Amino acid sequence: xxxxxxxxxxxxxxxxxxxxxxxxxxxxxxxxxxxxxxxxxxxxxxxxxxxxxxxxxxxxxxxxxxxxxxxxxxxxxxxxxxxxxxxxxxxxxxxxxxxxxxxxxxxxxxxxxxxxxxxxxxxxxxxxxxxxxxxxxxxxxxxxxxxxxxxxxxxxxxxxxxxxxxxxxxxxxxxxxxxxxxxxxxxxxxxxxxxxxxxxxxxxxxxxxxxxxxxxxxxxxxxxxxxxxxxxxxxxxxxxxxxxxxxxxxxxxxxxxxxxxxxxxxxxxxxxxxxxxxxxxxxxxxxxxxxxxxxxxxxxxxxxxxxxxxxxxx
Amino acid sequence: xxxxxxxxxxxxxxxxxxxxxxxxxxxxxxxxxxxxxxxxxxxxxxxxxxxxxxxxxxxxxxxxxxxxxxxxxxxxxxxxxxxxxxxxxxxxxxxxxxxxxxxxxxxxxxxxxxxxxxxxxxxxxxxxxxxxxxxxxxxxxxxxxxxxxxxxxxxxxxxxxxxxxxxxxxxxxxxxxxxxxxxxxxxxxxxxxxxxxxxxxxxxxxxxxxxxxxxxxxxxxxxxxxxxxxxxxxxxxxxxxxxxxxxxxxxxxxxxxxxxxxxxxxxxxxxxxxxxxxxxxxxxxxxxxxxxxxxxxxxxxxxxxxxxxxxxxx
Numbered sequence: 001x002x003x004x005x006x007x008x009x010x011x012x013x014x015x016x017x018x019x020x021x022x023x024x025x026x027x028x029x030x031x032x033x034x035x036x037x038x039x040x041x042x043x044x045x046x047x048x049x050x051x052x053x054x055x056x057x058x059x060x061x062x063x064x065x066x067x068x069x070x071x072x073x074x075x076x077x078x079x080x081x082x083x084x085x086x087x088x089x090x091x092x093x094x095x096x097x098x099x100x101x102x103x104x105x106x107x108x109x110x111x112x113x114x115x116x117x118x119x120x121x122x123x124x125x126x127x128x129x130x131x132x133x134x135x136x137x138x139x140x141x142x143x144x145x146x147x148x149x150x151x152x153x154x155x156x157x158x159x160x161x162x163x164x165x166x167x168x169x170x171x172x173x174x175x176x177x178x179x180x181x182x183x184x185x186x187x188x189x190x191x192x193x194x195x196x197x198x199x200x201x202x203x204x205x206x207x208x209x210x211x212x213x214x215x216x217x218x219x220x221x222x223x224x225x226x227x228x229x230x231x232x233x234x235x236x237x238x239x240x241x242x243x244x245x246x247x248x249x250x251x252x253x254x255x256x257x258x259x260x261x262x263x264x265x266x267x268x269x270x271x272x273x274x275x276x277x278x279x280x281x282x283x284x285x286x287x288x289x290x291x292x293x294x295x296x297x298x299x300x301x302x303x304x305x306x307x308x309x310x311x312x313x314x
Numbered sequence: 315x316x317x318x319x320x321x322x323x324x325x326x327x328x329x330x331x332x333x334x335x336x337x338x339x340x341x342x343x344x345x346x347x348x349x350x351x352x353x354x355x356x357x358x359x360x361x362x363x364x365x366x367x368x369x370x371x372x373x374x375x376x377x378x379x380x381x382x383x384x385x386x387x388x389x390x391x392x393x394x395x396x397x398x399x400x401x402x403x404x405x406x407x408x409x410x411x412x413x414x415x416x417x418x419x420x421x422x423x424x425x426x427x428x429x430x431x432x433x434x435x436x437x438x439x440x441x442x443x444x445x446x447x448x449x450x451x452x453x454x455x456x457x458x459x460x461x462x463x464x465x466x467x468x469x470x471x472x473x474x475x476x477x478x479x480x481x482x483x484x485x486x487x488x489x490x491x492x493x494x495x496x497x498x499x500x501x502x503x504x505x506x507x508x509x510x511x512x513x514x515x516x517x518x519x520x521x522x523x524x525x526x527x528x529x530x531x532x533x534x535x536x537x538x539x540x541x542x543x544x545x546x547x548x549x550x551x552x553x554x555x556x557x558x559x560x561x562x563x564x565x566x567x568x569x570x571x572x573x574x575x576x577x578x579x580x581x582x583x584x585x586x587x588x589x590x591x592x593x594x595x596x597x598x599x600x601x602x603x604x605x606x607x608x609x610x611x612x613x614x615x616x617x618x619x620x621x622x623x624x625x626x627x628x
Contacts, residue, residue: 041484041485046493046506046509047484047485047489047492047493049492049496050484050488050489050492050493051484054484101443101444101447104440104443106438106439106440106443107440107443124420125420126418126420126421126495127492127495129415129418129420129421129443130415130488130491130492130495132447133415133446133447133450133488134483134484134488134489134492136447136450136451137450137479137482137483137484137486137487137488138479138483138484140454140475140479140483141476141479141480141483143475143479144472144473144475144476144479145476146476149469149472153468154467154468154469154471154472155463155468157468157472158458158463158468158471158472159458161454161457161458161475162455162458162459162460165451165452165454165455165457165458166455168451169448169451169452169454169455170355170361170364170365170368170448170451170452171355171361172451173451174364174444174447174448174451175361175364175365175448177444178361178363178364178441178444178448179360179361179364181440181441181444182363192360195360
């Protein structure tokens with residue numbers, strides 16, 4: 001799927017040279033990858049097979065959007081980001097755990113993720129559940145790791161842990177997945193769809209940006225602006241996800257295309273059609289960028305990321 | 315199962331009047347229950363059915379051993395324990411999540427827990443996985459809750475979160491469950507069985523005691539002593555669990571008796587026979603009590619708990 005033509009209608013402020021954005025993403029992805037390699041347990045000793053299952057999904061070629069968002073939010077606040085890496089890695093562990101559990105036979109029953117067989121296909125259902133559980137617990141080990149205590153006050157770090165835990169819990173990501181499963185094959189309102197999306201996808205994306213904001217010692221105004229940015233790109237991310245399920249190919253996506261329709265899931269395109277849905281994604285990106293008005297050029301990566309979320313094709 | 319006769323051989327120091335111990339347990343159980351009721355989300359709004367599944371397992375009549383251990387450890391250090399309650403509740407949420415996931419069809423496939431149908435029997439497999447995920451995330455919300463920041467320095471609280479996260483993660487409880495599943499039907503060494511038990515059961519019990527120790531501002535010597543106590547009662551707890559599976563009834567246990575033998579699981583009785591296993595449990599309790607020598611009468615509940623773990627019948 002390409003939105004190139006439509007991009008010209010985005011506000012000038014959102015425009016970065018495509019090369020710069022791509023370069024930034026690649027650079028930051030490599031930084032996160034390196035940190036994940038450093039922090040993640042190695043496949044040694046009696047627990048090797050458990051750790052292997054976690055590593056399989058963690059190093060399956062994710063885009064590392066959530067950690068990159070956290071780093072970019074701190075960057076927008078002129079904070080050096082090296083000490084934020086354990087937190088960034090924790091966000092990716094949480095995201096990976098959620099994918100492993102969502103793909104389980106009892107849940108969405110997906111065989112393909114990031115272009116590879118899903119964790120339960122390779123390691124069996126029991127180990128996939130445990131790999132997810134292990135990654136979630138390990139995320140909180142990282143969030144409270146001595147390395148994560150650099151460049152941030154202990155009180156701020158506790159606040160960050162609390163925000164992340166809330167975002168992924170019963171009134172957050174997990175609750176969203178529960179609502180999503182319950183809604184399958186049901187006729188739901190658009191308001192209910194927004195609620196599901198907000199919990200299931202928006203909450204962790206917003207919390208990732210907020211984690212960077214807290215690390216960067218955002219004042220109340222900056223924190224509110226970054227939170228608003230996070231909510232809008234979370235929304236854009238989910239709308240594009242719905243679009244990709246319609247317009248993408250299984251090869252491009254690395255996961256089964258058309259799965260939403262097959263499961264009779266409520267989506268933005270099902271409610272509004274593809275054309276209007278694209279406009280809605282664009283509007284969310286514009287709102288996200290507008291929320292960054294109070295920031296200087298250091299927020300350019302955040303602006304570029306908003307645009308990337310709109311143009312991504314997997 | 316009754317060990318009354320054998321109790322007479324326990325060192326005098328471990329003896330409390332049975333009534334006192336029972337009374338203490340009932341009192342503390344009520345305190346924890348009240349705090350859980352206060353902190354746990356209520357079944358309201360769009361997420362009601364997800365929260366219902368979590369509450370179903372959380373309020374299914376658990377013994378609250380881990381929270382009570384945390385409170386008793388703080389008590390041994392003369393610390394007022396009211397502010398430790400959010401942490402104590404978090405430990406119970408973690409324990410409940412681990413039971414829900416262990417009982418899943420893909421894992422131990424148990425239909426009965428605490429005398430009631432297991433979470434997946436009542437709410438289905440998908441919701442049971444999510445109820446576990448929700449409780450685990452919620453536990454970290456409690457661990458970093460503003461209420462949990464009373465009576466403890468932020469640095470000590472981060473250390474506590476880190477210890478708990480490590481204890482329940484890949485090199486802890488989750489890793490132990492993975493090893494346990496892999497060992498089913500296999501011929502394993504006694505050393506391997508100890509390793510599994512240490513990770514699967516011992517780690518969280520030890521971490522619960524350590525959480526109380528940190529809250530109570532234990533010095534290095536006290537922390538080591540309490541950790542040693544935790545490891546020994548963790549061991550005793552697991553040995554007694556193995557014994558109960560052989561000698562208990564499904565009615566008493568509230569879960570299927572004889573399940574270990576049915577699954578061809580390595581257990582202490584399978585290695586050593588019932589008589590020697592009982593002596594080993596007793597030895598672990600004695601070691602636990604000996605570890606408390608440096609503490610005064612305020613550690614009496616911890617000593618009583620060690621004895622209770624040996625005499626419990628469910």
